[in-house]
Amino acid sequence: MVRHTLLEQDRLQRFSEALGAASKVFDTTGEVFFRSLTEHLGAVLHVDYVSIGELCAGGRALKTVAVSVGGKSLENLQYDLNDTPCQQVLERGRFFDHGSVQSHFPKDEFLVEMGFQSYLGVALIDSTGVRLGVMSVMSRRPLTDPKIAELTLGLFAARTSVEMERRRSGRALQASEARNRAILKAIPDVMFVLDRRGTVLDCAANTAHELYAPAEQVIGRNIRERLPPAAAESVARAVEHTITSAESSSVTCSVQTAKGLRVYDALCVPFDADNVLMIVRDVTETRTAEEELRKLPAQLLKAQDQERRRIARELHDTTAQNISALNMNLVRLEQEGVSASAARILADCRALCDASLREIRTLAYLLHPPMLDQVGLLSAVRWLVGGLQTRSGFGITMEAPPEMERLAPPLERDLFFVVQEALLNVVRHSGANTAGVRVERQAANVVVHIRDNGRGMPGAGSPEQSADWTFAGVGILSMRERLRQNGGDLGITSSRQGTTIIATVPLQTDHRTDARGPVRRGH
């Protein structure tokens, strides 16, 4: 009885020693905590080996965070959980074998090699109950006091679990910070954190930027101090909208900088309850390029108009005059008296001259625009059709309402161009002998049909011809572009019996899509 009491006292003495050791270790954190814990634990429990391991490899292995043998820390190591007592710990929460662990785990080479007999292990668990790892002690002899050892290990395991969880979340935080840093580094924009009043709380820029000044010159200042009033007003509205709605908002503004007038896109996203993150991108170059691109089709079409006038003038003033002169020379030659066979050749040449003159005059006529602005679309088309009929010998009909209101001048010009270009194609490519132009004034559209009874477009009528025609020339492309700029479109139907071009434009287009300004309604 006395002896029993002495033993009890001894146990309690050692337990309180363990607690004393623990209290010292508990003041530390991180790697120091793990290392000193294993060292202390070895000494207090009189065990040969103490290890704290963290689950890794998808839960199939343990990687030690601290190991001590005989009270001295060793290099960390990683081992497979299969057929080890640690696997039992993870399955059951704790596992003790006080004397015959080697024979129970004969495949655990480490146990066998080290000659360990006793094993005590407790699972390390995070605050949500997830297993994080194992804390274990091993000894070559049976443990002197297994009960005390179990209690002590349990006590240390709770604190170790907390430390391991903290280490994990620290690592996760570091990884996410590193990720965020990498993302921020990759963004070429300037970033500002702004409060509701538009005061800059923080700012960052990866590259030299016109908008960016050293943080100390920007932080604490208000956007109204740094931006022109109009830009500051729109940014303030975007910031307010993002804070009240928790939705992102964007704004484009122009700012005069040392480099001249720059255009910026600013995107505001919710940052935290009261602030927004504003990401600012210099879009000056992109905007200028877009603007240039937008003007390009209109510029090309204008160049085409000018080129046509030039060709028409050349044909009329030079080529046609030369052929007339040639014709007159041929007449004079005839009058000089030539042999019968030479006279036949001369007559042939004169016929060719006449045909060429007619063709050149027809083309020049078709290329030369009439006084469209003065007479209006219908009269101009009638004039074109009539003139073509007398010059080409084509049978051309014209159907149109007796009267039609004037359309916006650019629209009239483009529709006239389409008729002119389509008739030019009829003359040049169709081989037709009749053609027709029909102008329809519908409720919401003006539709113009130009049809011929020629051979059709190349490939027309063949089964391979798809609905979309692809063309080598620019005639049809420019017709299409002109109609598109007026919100309309171009239809083509073509078969071996002829071709019809259908141009449709809406009358209610509010804005033209080219750079020539908004459409003015006709009256």
Ligand SMILES: Nc1ncnc2c1ncn2[C@@H]1O[C@H](COP(=O)(O)OP(=O)(O)OP(=O)(O)O)[C@@H](O)[C@H]1O
């Ligand atoms: N009415 C038509 N009948 C038969 N083929 C046509 C007709 N209109 C156009 N084509 C065919 O479509 C092609 C493309 O016409 P488009 O007006 O685009 O170019 P182009 O007349 O050849 O050259 P450009 O108009 O640039 O001087 C023509 O080359 C011709 O083969």
Ligand SMILES: [Mg+2]
């Ligand atoms: Mg053409």
